[in-house]
Amino acid sequence: MSRNVVTFHYTLRDPRGQVIDASLGGDPISFLEGAGQIVEGLEHGLRGLAAGTKARIGVPATKAYGERDESQVQRVLRSLLPIEGEVKPGDQFRAGNDAYAPIVTVVGVEGEELLLDANHPLAGVDLEFEVDVIAVREATPEECEHGHAHEGGEGHGEGGCGNHDCGCKGGR
Numbered sequence: 380m381s382r383n384v385v386t387f388h389y390t391l392r393d394p395r396g397q398v399i400d401a402s403l404g405g406d407p408i409s410f411l412e413g414a415g416q417i418v419e420g421l422e423h424g425l426r427g428l429a430a431g432t433k434a435r436i437g438v439p440a441t442k443a444y445g446e447r448d449e450s451q452v453q454r455v456l457r458s459l460l461p462i463e464g465e466v467k468p469g470d471q472f473r474a475g476n477d478a479y480a481p482i483v484t485v486v487g488v489e490g491e492e493l494l495l496d497a498n499h500p501l502a503g504v505d506l507e508f509e510v511d512v513i514a515v516r517e518a519t520p521e522e523c524e525h526g527h528a529h530e531g532g533e534g535h536g537e538g539g540c541g542n543h544d545c546g547c548k549g550g551r
């Protein structure tokens with residue numbers, strides 16, 4: 380079965396219409412269908428759209444970053460954390476060293492303890508994507524094997540994929 384690589388620009392808004400994120404002004408996003416590279420509901424909404432299509436795709440939280448889980452809010456001794464300097468509610472940092480470590484948000488500071496929320500910052504938020512499909516093409520066998528699109532950068536040479544995040548060392 381053939382899979383597609385879809386390239387698109389997006390503007391992401393929360394239910395109040397606030398822009399959370401947008402690709403305009405930067406490179407468009409490319410993803411390999413069925414690889415879990417973008418949130419499930421967005422991928423579903425993009426499926427079958429041709430290049431040149433503009434669309435609004437509403438994605439409920441359950442099909443995006445999931446519902447909030449209050450057990451993910453925990454009290455942690457500040458000294459156990461890799462942080463320095465002033466910490467205040469709203470600060471965010473990665474809970475580990477690799478790029479896929481979850482981002483935690485400081486929701487409270489109580490003396491030497493911090494109240495940390497490990498829910499994804501967009502957990503429980505219904506999302507609205509405004510998308511502009513730039514290109515749709517068939518994925519290469521190499522992309523299917525790697526499980527991601529090789530797009531959006533120079534130097535996708537033979538047997539590698541240049542400068543995208545994963546560096547193609549097994550990736551995700």
Ligand code: ZN
Pocket residue numbers: 525527529539540547
């Ligand atoms: Zn790759």
